[in-house]
Amino acid sequence: xxxxxxxxxxxxxxxxxxxxxxxxxxxxxxxxxxxxxxxxxxxxxxxxxxxxxxxxxxxxxxxxxxxxxxxxxxxxxxxxxxxxxxxxxxxxxxxxxxxxxxxxxxxxxxxxxxxxxxxxxxxxxxxxxxxxxxxxxxxxxxxxxxxxxxxxxxxxxxxxxxxxxxxxxxxxxxxxxxxxxxxxxxxxxxxxxxxxxxxxxxxxxxxxxxxxxxxxxxxxxxxxxxxxxxxxxxxxxxxxxxxxxxxxxxxxxxxxxxxxxxxxxxxxxxxxxxxxxxxxxxxxxxxxxxxxxxxxxxxxxxxxxxxxxxxxxxxxxxxxxxxxxxxxx
Numbered sequence: 323x324x325x326x327x328x329x330x331x332x333x334x335x336x337x338x339x340x341x342x343x344x345x346x347x348x349x350x351x352x353x354x355x356x357x358x359x360x361x362x363x364x365x366x367x368x369x370x371x372x373x374x375x376x377x378x379x380x381x382x383x384x385x386x387x388x389x390x391x392x393x394x395x396x397x398x399x400x401x402x403x404x405x406x407x408x409x410x411x412x413x414x415x416x417x418x419x420x421x422x423x424x425x426x427x428x429x430x431x432x433x434x435x436x437x438x439x440x441x442x443x444x445x446x447x448x449x450x451x452x453x454x455x456x457x458x459x460x461x462x463x464x465x466x467x468x469x470x471x472x473x474x475x476x477x478x479x480x481x482x483x484x485x486x487x488x489x490x491x492x493x494x495x496x497x498x499x500x501x502x503x504x505x506x507x508x509x510x511x512x513x514x515x516x517x518x519x520x521x522x523x524x525x526x527x528x529x530x531x532x533x534x535x536x537x538x539x540x541x542x543x544x545x546x547x548x549x550x551x552x553x554x555x556x557x558x559x560x561x562x563x564x565x566x567x568x569x570x571x572x573x574x575x576x577x578x579x580x581x582x583x584x585x586x587x588x589x590x591x592x593x594x595x596x597x598x599x600x601x602x603x604x605x606x607x608x609x610x611x612x613x614x615x616x617x618x619x620x621x622x623x624x625x626x627x628x629x630x631x632x633x634x635x636x637x638x639x640x641x642x643x644x645x646x647x648x649x650x651x
Contacts (some may be wrong), residue, residue, distance in 0.1 A: 329358050330366070335378040338363055339370030392424055400428045410437055420591070450517060452633075456643060457548040459514040461591035462532075462555045464527045467506045467603060470611040506611070508598065509535040512591045513548060517596055517631055517640035521622055523615055529563035534571060552576040554588055625648040 330338065341347040342363060348353075369377035396418070403414050418425070453459045468631040507527045511520045520542045524531045536553075543550055553570060555561040557579050570572045570577045580587040602621040608614040616643040630636040 332378045335366045339366045342367040455514045459552045461512045463591040465508040465595045469503045472610045474609045511539040512594045517639040529560040530564045533559035533565050533569045
């Protein structure tokens with residue numbers, strides 16, 4: 323396709339060439355008539371003489387020879403290292419003593435997938451999927467998070483001051499004497515289709531806590547017009563318990579567990595965990611655990627209603643929920 327500012331289209335080139343070759347116009351007269359240079363008129367007339375009408379089409383701008391192109395043997399070595407070790411361009415370049423930009427161009431030329439799109443264990447592109455309707459599949463997981471001492475931890479203060487705050491915050495101690503400030507457990511449920519999320523901060527990850535959390539999560543999804551059909555979890559002990567199985571069976575929900583050592587199968591909630599840490603848990607320097615927990619409801623509302631999601635073309639999860647306001651019955 324011609325450039326939009328080009329004076330001649332393929333039809334215009336053909337008309338110019340026919341004026342010169344068939345009607346025997348002087349090159350200067352034809353160039354003036356079609357408002358191009360004499361050399362341009364000569365080029366298209368010459369192509370018409372040699373190739374006819376097909377010669378008026380655009381040709382590739384790629385050079386016939388590339389004497390400075392990376393040798394084929396080097397390209398094969400780059401591809402071999404990428405497939406065998408799953409390294410990025412910079413590390414491959416250091417290993418083979420090449421320029422990183424050269425390695426990047428070779429990988430692009432051979433259509434090698436980005437490392438972010440690969441399953442590192444097998445070196446093949448990650449298979450992505452999405453359910454057609456809300457509720458067809460809900461991902462459930464637990465994220466362990468260290469508590470913040472009153473006054474701020476080592477992320478706000480230096481480490482010695484953070485340890486002093488721990489001693490003031492709690493009297494509990496580990497056997498070796500270090501303050502035992504404890505952990506919080508984020509129980510998360512994410513709908514596969516809409517990415518609508520429900521999160522609670524609980525004190526443990528026991529089967530009783532997991533079952534109670536799911537009862538509230540299911541009620542949350544039901545309030546928003548979502549009927550849960552299937553739940554996907556990892557192989558944690560709470561999800562292998564009889565109480566968990568009975569709770570889902572009583573609600574008519576199918577339970578599926580991921581394959582051992584394959585957290586990417588439950589990737590949507592794993593990605594939500596990372597977003598939760600980046601944009602809430604570690605987003606600003608909290609002065610206490612109470613302050614951080616108090617900010618969670620507002621962040622979760624922003625995530626569900628306002629924050630654009632890359633998998634939803636920049637729209638929030640609310641855009642895919644049939645009854646987010648809870649007014650439709």
